[in-house]
Amino acid sequence: MLMTLSKDSMSITREQDVVPCRNRVKEVAVKIGMGIVNQTKLVTAASELVRNILRYADSGEVLIEVVSKGRESGIRLTFSDKGPGIADINLAMQDGYSTGRSLGLGLPGTKRLVNEFDIKSTVGQGTVVTILKWKNG
Amino acid sequence: MATSISQLLKNNKSTLLDGWIQKQLTNESLRDDLMTNDELRTQSEELVNALAKSLTDENITQVDSSDFDEVFEILSTISMSRARQGFSPRETGLYIFSLKEALIDLLQQKLSENPTELFELSQKLNRLLDNFGVLTFETFIKGREDVILRQTEEISDISTPVIQIWDGILALPIIGTLDSSRTQVVMENLLQKIVDTGSSIAILDISGVPAVDSLVAQHLIKTVSATRLMGADCIISGIRPEIAQTVVHLGIDLSNIITKATMASALKHAFSMHRLAVKRHETEKKGF
Amino acid sequence: MDKIPILRMGPFLLVTIQIDLYDRLALNLETDLINMVHKTGARGVLIDISAVSIVDSFMGRILGNIASMTRVLDAETVVVGMQPAVAITLIELGLSLHGVHTALDVERGMALLQTKHSLDDEMAGDDADDTE
Structure with a gap:
């Protein structure tokens, strides 16, 4: 059973929001005692996803949750936007694929950095990406 | 009138307890080496008390009832600690099953003239x-898993x-299989040590790795790349002939990595990168 | 607006990144650095990222771009002081920064640039002599 211990959200509207968002995630990660490598992976993943929101949807929201399951605790981040959505998720999850001007590492790279990765998208309505990183994962 | 079980x-709490203790003590699987009889008695008494307190005529058929929380709590603690102390599953299981026997014995004594009710x-x-019993096993196994996890x-x-x-x-000799969680530990330790010692060359010796498949190779390549990002060079040594064969058969490209057959030749290479030379001492020569 | 200072040390340029970069700042750094290389005719660029705790694919791309761009202008780029956690994350992300030179710290980075620089000079001075 996954339990949510705390919740916090912030909105993403401009480029300058990337750094505060990373800091917020980092703070929470430090608070639950996550190791430096996992911290860095999680914050980097968050950075990639926030950037995706800004690049493709202009604005969106990040939900930061501390969760626990049995003896493990971790952080779950939910990135939602009301942007154009992704037509072919399988294609977007391939290494090297990008519609924007980037290396195309964003989504598949982010997936490798976290323990759980889930993406839901409807064309014309928006995208929701949920990632979870366990403290010792 | 039906007999009230509670x-x-x-x-008959004390009769039950005595009966149960008797059964446990006479059982051949008694582990008096791991636990004294006094401890056993305290533990058993606690459970009997909790059971007598929570069991009613209604909830006897409702195992999920929250009335039994205390009993569950005690049972979990006992089986968890037994798992850590090294009791076998049989010994732990007998603990609770002998209580069942004692209970049935008690019923038999009290309800001997009413077989239907007894049944x-x-x-x-x-x-x-x-x-x-099932719960005891579940927690016992969980306790064992904890032990395994810690050992891992x-x-x-x-x-x-x-x-x-x-x-x-x-130098980092890798013994055993290299999976992704192992690779993480190896990488973290290696990179941290590079920073701590300011070393610019790392030798990864894989003589102790039983097999290199494409996944293991990928982990090795990752480690080498991460070392390079830090600004240090990484040499892979200890490549046995059969590993060289599989690597080529699997089509794994190690051409961007410095590989050496032995740790000695890797060290030699590292010396030459640092422009060091090992010389035999002059005085020793004169002795001949 | 924040600006990342670029220091000149002989034939080389030194940049120390002390804060977490947001995109505009990173892009400005790229432009400033390339302009500076062009203006001063620097032969090497040293970027110290020891204080940077996060390098995502965007930052990684900027670093790669700077290296490629300076190379076109005949200058080598060395990135120094990357933290272990950052290196592991970049590899997992799939960015190995090929084409970017790396060194443990500023001192070794400078030494690396120095060797590359003197190697270049030797090659220019005596084409027939193969020093490799």
Whole structure:
């Protein structure tokens, strides 16, 4: 059973929001005692996803949750936007694929950095990406 | 009038406890080496008290009832600690099953003239205690898993020592299979040691790795790339002939990595990168 | 607006990144650095990222771009002081920064640039002599 211990959200509207968002995630990660490598992976993943929101949807929201399951605790981040959505998720999850001007590492790279990765998208309505990183994962 | 099981239990707590202890003590699987009889008695008494307190005539058929929380709590603690102390599953299981026997014995004594009721109550008690037994096993296994988990962590810690073999040269002998979690530990230890010692060359020795498949190779390549990002060079040594064969057969490209057959030749290479030379001492020559 | 200072040390340029970069700042750094290389005719660029705790694919791309761009202008780029956690994350992300030179710290980075620089000079001075 996954339990949510705390919740916090912030909105993403401009480029300058990337750094505060990373800091917020980092703070929470430090608070639950996550190791430096996992911290860095999680914050980097968050950075990639926030950037995706800004690049493709202009604005969106990040939900930061501390969760626990049995003896493990971790952080779950939910990135939602009301942007154009992704037509072919399988294609977007391939290494090297990008519609924007980037290396195309964003989504598949982010997936490798976290323990759980889930993406839901409807064309014309928006995208929701949920990632979870366990403290010792 | 039907016999009240809770009343019966409350009134005969000490008889039940004595009967149970007797059964445990006479059982051949008794582990008096792991636990004193006094401890056993305290533990058993606690459980009997909790059971007598929470069992009612209604909830005897409702194992999920929250009335039994205290019993569950005690059972979990006992089986968890037994798992850590090294009791076998049989010994732990017998603990709760002998309680069942003692209970049935008690019922038999009290209800000998009413076989129908005896049968019904025994059935109910059977079901309840079987459920307690299952729970005991579940927590026992969880306790064992904890032990295994801790040992796994310890093993992965001790099996990845990073040794400074020369000023500026680190060596990391990898023993055992390299999976993704192992790779993480190896990488973290190695990179941290590079920072701590300011070493610019790391030798990764894989003589102790039983097999290199494409996944292991990928992990090795990752480690080498991460070392490079830090600004240090990484040499892979200890490549046995059969590993060289599989690597080529699998089409794994190691051409961007410096590979050496032995740790000695890797060290030699590291020396030449540092522009060091090992010379035999002059005085020793004169001795001949 | 924040600006990342670029220091000149002989034939080389030194940049120390002390804060977490947001995109505009990173892009400005790229432009400033390339302009500076062009203006001063620097032969090497040293970027110290020891204080940077996060390098995502965007930052990684900027670093790669700077290296490629300076190379076109005949200058080498060395990135120094990357933290272990950052290196592991970049590899997992799939960015190995091929084409970017790396060194453990500023001192070794400078030494690396120095060797590359003197190697270049030797090659220019005596084409027939193969020093490799």
